[in-house]
Amino acid sequence: MVVTILRKSYDEAIKAVGGVKIYEGKVPTEEINRIKEQATYFGEDGSIDYWNNIVKVYVIRRANGDDVYIQLAGNTAGGNIQILQKEAFKQTITMLKADQIQKDLSDKGKAVLHINFDTDKATLKGDGKEAIAEIAKVLNADKNLKIAIHGYTDNTGDEKHNLQLSKQRAATVKDELIKSGIEVSRLTTEGFGQNSPIADNNSEEGKFQNRRVELIKDK
Known part of the structure; x- marks a missing residue:
């Protein structure tokens, strides 16, 4: 009792x-x-x-x-x-600066960025706009540089929805670069959704790494 x-x-x-x-x-x-x-x-x-x-x-x-x-x-x-x-996930990955983006594009042909968007949306958070400003610096420093902007998500939610979201986020990056004065002819976009993860989607840290934008040097 x-x-x-x-x-x-x-x-x-x-x-x-x-x-x-x-x-x-x-x-x-x-x-x-x-x-x-x-x-x-x-x-x-x-x-x-x-x-x-x-x-x-x-x-x-x-x-x-x-x-x-x-x-x-x-x-x-x-x-x-x-x-x-449970302790909330703490982001430890820092924003890439222009010099590192330029180096990665030169050495590897691509740069991986973690640009912060609103959850499940293609709208940028404040530091997301700062990240795009760093990309613009690289493009302004080399007027001949052209890049492809590839968007990726983690595996949370519907695969078809994630594919569309990744395309929209890549387009948002492109639009912001155009607003900053970069010619549209120097930019292309594509989205790949949850395909090609670079980390384990079973952890919050892994999911964060997979939510990314890759800049590919257009040869």
């Missing part, structure tokens, strides 16, 4: 702050074995192990990505609660 009341109290408290229950039941044996291969500590005498217990898992989703996961487990002899806060 006490355990039931305690579980009900936690359930109501978690839901009151926006929590949603995402799992309830016994943890599968294969999952427990997987965890035990990696874990180094399960509490004093296994006190935080949840073998054969009913487990409830909740998530409190936060706008900044710092989601909070809460796990409750127990029986008539006792119980435990575990709380995990």
